[in-house]
Amino acid sequence: MSSHPQLCHSDCDDCPIRHRAVCAHCDTSELEELEQIKYYRSFEAGQTVIWSGDQMSFVGSVVSGIASLTQTMEDGRTQMVGLLLPSDFVGRPGRDGAPYDVVATTDLVMCCFRKKPFEELMARTPHIAHRLLEMTLDELDAAREWMLVLGRKTAREKIASLLSIIARRDASLTKRGMSGPMVFDLPLTREAMADYLGLTLETVSRQISALKKDGVIHLEGKRHVTIPDMGRLMEEAGDDTDGGFLV
Amino acid sequence: MSSHPQLCHSDCDDCPIRHRAVCAHCDTSELEELEQIKYYRSFEAGQTVIWSGDQMSFVGSVVSGIASLTQTMEDGRTQMVGLLLPSDFVGRPGRDGAPYDVVATTDLVMCCFRKKPFEELMARTPHIAHRLLEMTLDELDAAREWMLVLGRKTAREKIASLLSIIARRDASLTKRGMSGPMVFDLPLTREAMADYLGLTLETVSRQISALKKDGVIHLEGKRHVTIPDMGRLMEEAGDDTDGGFLV
DNA sequence: CGAGCACTTGATCGCTTTCAATAGCTGTGG
DNA sequence: CCACAGCTATTGAAAGCGATCAAGTGCTCG
Numbered sequence: 405m406s407s408h409p410q411l412c413h414s415d416c417d418d419c420p421i422r423h424r425a426v427c428a429h430c431d432t433s434e435l436e437e438l439e440q441i442k443y444y445r446s447f448e449a450g451q452t453v454i455w456s457g458d459q460m461s462f463v464g465s466v467v468s469g470i471a472s473l474t475q476t477m478e479d480g481r482t483q484m485v486g487l488l489l490p491s492d493f494v495g496r497p498g499r500d501g502a503p504y505d506v507v508a509t510t511d512l513v514m515c516c517f518r519k520k521p522f523e524e525l526m527a528r529t530p531h532i533a534h535r536l537l538e539m540t541l542d543e544l545d546a547a548r549e550w551m552l553v554l555g556r557k558t559a560r561e562k563i564a565s566l567l568s569i570i571a572r573r574d575a576s577l578t579k580r581g582m583s584g585p586m587v588f589d590l591p592l593t594r595e596a597m598a599d600y601l602g603l604t605l606e607t608v609s610r611q612i613s614a615l616k617k618d619g620v621i622h623l624e625g626k627r628h629v630t631i632p633d634m635g636r637l638m639e640e641a642g643d644d645t646d647g648g649f650l651v
Numbered sequence: 652m653s654s655h656p657q658l659c660h661s662d663c664d665d666c667p668i669r670h671r672a673v674c675a676h677c678d679t680s681e682l683e684e685l686e687q688i689k690y691y692r693s694f695e696a697g698q699t700v701i702w703s704g705d706q707m708s709f710v711g712s713v714v715s716g717i718a719s720l721t722q723t724m725e726d727g728r729t730q731m732v733g734l735l736l737p738s739d740f741v742g743r744p745g746r747d748g749a750p751y752d753v754v755a756t757t758d759l760v761m762c763c764f765r766k767k768p769f770e771e772l773m774a775r776t777p778h779i780a781h782r783l784l785e786m787t788l789d790e791l792d793a794a795r796e797w798m799l800v801l802g803r804k805t806a807r808e809k810i811a812s813l814l815s816i817i818a819r820r821d822a823s824l825t826k827r828g829m830s831g832p833m834v835f836d837l838p839l840t841r842e843a844m845a846d847y848l849g850l851t852l853e854t855v856s857r858q859i860s861a862l863k864k865d866g867v868i869h870l871e872g873k874r875h876v877t878i879p880d881m882g883r884l885m886e887e888a889g890d891d892t893d894g895g896f897l898v
Numbered sequence: 899c900g901a902g903c904a905c906t907t908g909a910t911c912g913c914t915t916t917c918a919a920t921a922g923c924t925g926t927g928g
Numbered sequence: 929c930c931a932c933a934g935c936t937a938t939t940g941a942a943a944g945c946g947a948t949c950a951a952g953t954g955c956t957c958g
Binding site for chain 1 (some may be wrong): 720726805849
């Protein structure tokens, strides 16, 4: 359906994630080295990017679209353990096997680096190693934040938490502020939301309906969401209404 | 009760966590620099090491004992988001505020470094920065592993998962192997286990009783556990019985 | 128009929580 | 030595929340 932007980016200077990705701190000469080992790959929504347990031959950054990290038990229960948005890094320098499935949740474009050359480059480029540590610490914070959601929040609070995270990320990407009503499209199916929240898709659907009935959110169609009062949503999420606005 | 080993370690060469902590890859001269900014601190079980939101003036490694990272909601619900064992690192170079409470779960000894000097040393010591990245990636894996436990496992599976993790860590510390029955003491109260697992302490108690009745574990007193068949426990945890043995 | 998919809604079931009582252990003080 | 407080842990009964099973709706695409 979508036209594939297969190889349309080539210059790092024009890159939409230039200032946030693993290359954020790189200077011109470092970028040149990166350009020599990079290549773009596109995936369609639903495609698996990396299978858990596979050898990983590349690492890379999400340029556009959304990918998810998921774990699956033998009996089929699945838990999403990460949501990868533009500028997020995929891969584990120094590790061989992939610990999770990486799946394209929407159409996805990635900026990939061959793993070996990237590792060598990283070893002699503190700007990259440092940025990667920063990003990994952020991911760890996000994962721990999510442990509170999974372990202690009610279904309604879980949904509100997810909506508030998506709303904030969307605001930070589109540079609309957080004042006034927030409007965005849900990038996840009800099932993907359920996998992220540790719920069933039926419960997700019911709680979204309930939040809608109570006026916390408005829906047009199934995916287009308006949040009239962000403070209200964050109360529903059980979060401190103050602070956290700069995430 | 316990005699405080306040300042008894001073030489890194004799340090029990020398080969696993953030200093693992350091050479002799790097260790000397670290020695100049390090100091030991002891905490009694129950003491808070760092309060969420506080400025952190130091970073450091757990030398002995166990600490936990916890998050608390306004209404008092708490979720443990990390268990810090000997050699684990506390602190976030480059960040000021502490995102979580750090509490000594048992009597605890930490090897601390003043934050500023440590950051400066890290900036010019790739061995340290590299090891810290490795350790952070491991923590991220552990956190994601735990998200599956919190989101998708039953109470019984959660208890079995926790017991198997503690058993494996204990085995790796004491260097007893994983063959034959495993014996260890639970370092956590029922309430701390509940906070880790996203359960109530009553449910923890009930499920431990059930595992005992079914012969999956044996108990002497409240804390001393024997696991006659590790494979059986891992089946109860819902984990793949193969693999994962090298964690 | 009908198949397929994402989603919604209803009815019921069952696991975990909640509320409550009890047991066991340790330390204190009469 | 025993009584008692304070704490951790166990166990029971009842309630509630989310899961499960089951229709049914609305949309897109062939």
